[in-house]
Amino acid sequence: MFGIVKTAHESKLGSVQKMSYQMVNSLDVNIMENVVRKSVDYITDLKTKDDVFLDYLEKNSNFSNDYEVLIALCEQNPDFVRSEYFRKRREFIIKTYILNFKSGKIIQDADNLTVVGSPYAMLLYAASGKESDVDKDDTFCYEKNTVQCYTSRFSDGEYLAFFRSPFNGKYNLTYLHNTYNSKFEEYFNFGKQIIAINMIGTDIQDRNNGLDMDSDFGYTTNQPDIVAHARQCYLKYPTIVNNIPKEKNKYHNTMDDFALIDNNLAKSQTDIGESSNLAQIAQTYECNFPEKKYSDYVCILSVLAQVSIDNAKRRFDVNLTDEIKRIKKDMDIKEYKYPVFWSIIKRGFNKKNINHNLICPMNYLYKLKFKKIRHNASTLPMSDFFIKHKLDINRKTCKRVEEMISKYSIALYINNTLDINEYDSFQNYLLLRSDFDELVNTIRCMNISGNYIGLMSWLIDRAFEITPDVSRNKMLKTNLGTNKSLLLKILYEINPKCFLRCFK
Incomplete structure (x- = not known):
């Protein structure tokens, strides 16, 4: 018997999934109105439709909030939705949701799909032991300017945008073509949370920052504007390849070397976040200033993020912390300062360091205004209940x-x-x-x-x-x-x- 076992989990949000701010900031500011429409409509429904709001409470209930209590009180007495407490809580909960939305948590028809690479080719090789049999894989073929994939989460023939997390920029955005084949149904027990991707003759691993097949996943959506943008990015922005040589240091089976490796791994966790955040500032500057160095730094930081992630498995001949410091120093942050959305991403950020003139997709979110909703029915005091x-x-x-x-x-x-x-x-x-x-x-x-x-x-x-x-x-x-x-x-x-x- 032979098998590959992976776990995949359905989104608790149902048919939608949230983006991250790195994904959003890699979009085109001109498509943002359409990109946010589903989220804006949902926020309006949260404000105006009791059933939608109560459904949100049910899906997001946890030990530290009172969502389950609010639902129980409304089930016992439907008029409780008019109570002073419920209306204040509803207003606060929706404000918090909007704050998360403005931090990049935009919903789309999307899911985080677990990746498996060329599964039929693996099955052919496992069954025969002959490398030549891999070439008999006819479930996928090389297709110019896109990469073929298979997922039942989306329809046959659909083009998709694919973001692997951590995501750094336009150079990592992938344009996929969903291609059904009967062999996927015949030989594999794929659920809707799995995506098979053609690994043969494609740049999918480099394109997605060192994507591998253990349990990596990618945010996958068919939102038309994002898909069209992914196509343009795949045509316009070359794939970045990590050619940094392996580290030459040798480590021994000693406590001192174990401690050294542990410290390096701990630093790598910090470096992942630092490189990804710095890449978004560079990407924002790229939208506003003509200097080529900002697009170069987006690429370099993408590689450094990949190196940080891979440090648990292999070491590269580069000092990540020093390289990140060098880039940060050369980016003229003291002069150009930070985009306005940074005050949401970083709690307690000093607003004196904000440049309100910077244009980028995340700043579009930050400046988005929502109408206040007036209730038709009067508010009832808690003494009524x-x-x-x-x-x-x-x-x-x-x-x-x-x-x-x-x-x-x-x-x-x-x-x-x-x-x-x-x-x-x-x-x-x-x-x-x-x-x-x-x-x-x-x-x-x-x-x-x-x-x-x-x-x-x-x-x-x-x-x-x-x-x-x-x-x-x-x-x-x-x-x-x-x-x-x-x-x-x-x-x-x-x-x-x-x-x-x-x-x-």
């Missing part, structure tokens, strides 16, 4: 629960405001998730009589200042109101049925 229950436990216990929730809320806030890398962010996520579960279990195990209703009612009333006694008494110090969404999430997690009984 809240049910007050008698507090049947002592206030010391209640205050202890309140302090635990407030302490966790502060930790969550600090994590969300830190400018940390993706790995650290994931580690912090796991720690916060663990702390969240521990918090919920601790409250559940406390000596609380009945079924939590009195405690929940008391906490909700204090946070929202609903009943007259609470709203009048300003001496009742509490931090619950600063993160109402987290409070509702925790209470709902402790006991959903009891929580819902606090609302009509």
Whole structure:
């Protein structure tokens, strides 16, 4: 028996997938109106259509947000969509979505497809052991100015744009031609998240920054304007080839050399992000200034990003950190400064370093305006939905629960405001998730009589200042109101049925 096993996962967004800012900034600013249309229409639907917004909440619910709670409250009472709290949360959630959109997260009819290279050729060779049999692969053929592929995610004969991440620039954008063949169905169990690409006689690996066949994937879309742009890029921008020689240093089986290799690998992770970010500044400058060095630096930084990624498997004879510093120094950033979209990409970025005159596709996103939506029906106060229950436990216990929730809320806030890398962010996520579960279990195990209703009612009333006694008494110090969404999430997690009984 013989087989190649790969895993591929369907987008949680359904038939659409989000782009990245590197992809967006590699487009033509003249096509941006069409490129953003699907996202702009979706944002309008989020504002105006309750079912679309509730569907968004369902798809994006996690342990640290109250989306599941909002859905439950609206299912219990459809009028809750008119409540003051729901409308404020909806406005905030959509503002956050728009901020992500402006950071390059544009949706398209697209998916991140896992790549397999010339699978029928591999099958022929594996079955016979003869290299000559590879030439008998008739599922693909060389096609000028494009690369043939096969994916059932898109229709037979469609032309596609393909971005492999990390993506650096126009020189990495690939123009694919989807070509169906019955042998793909006969011999392979491909799902819609797989894309087979012709590797024979094509530049697909160099074009995509050292693409290989272990578990690499590519953002693939049939959006007409992006596809037409991919065709122009494939014709106009030559494929960059990494010809940097291999490193000549020899490493030994010693702890000192292990430490040296570990340090180099850690630096490489930083270098990937640094080279990709610097490439986008160079690409922005390329749109605005005539100097050829900026297009050259886009190419060089693309190779350096590839070297950074491959450092875990092989070493190249180049000092990445020094080379990136050299390029950054020569790019005249102090004079030309940063594009305006950089203030979204980099948290807390000093706005004095922004050049508002720079033109690029990402700046088009940044400057896009959205109309305010007025509600036809009036907003209802939370008192219209809240049910007050008698507090049947002592206030010391209640205050202890309140302090635990407030302490966790502060930790969550600090994590969300830190400018940390993706790995650290994931580690912090796991720690916060663990702390969240521990918090919920601790409250559940406390000596609380009945079924939590009195405690929940008391906490909700204090946070929202609903009943007259609470709203009048300003001496009742509490931090619950600063993160109402987290409070509702925790209470709902402790006991959903009891929580819902606090609302009509």
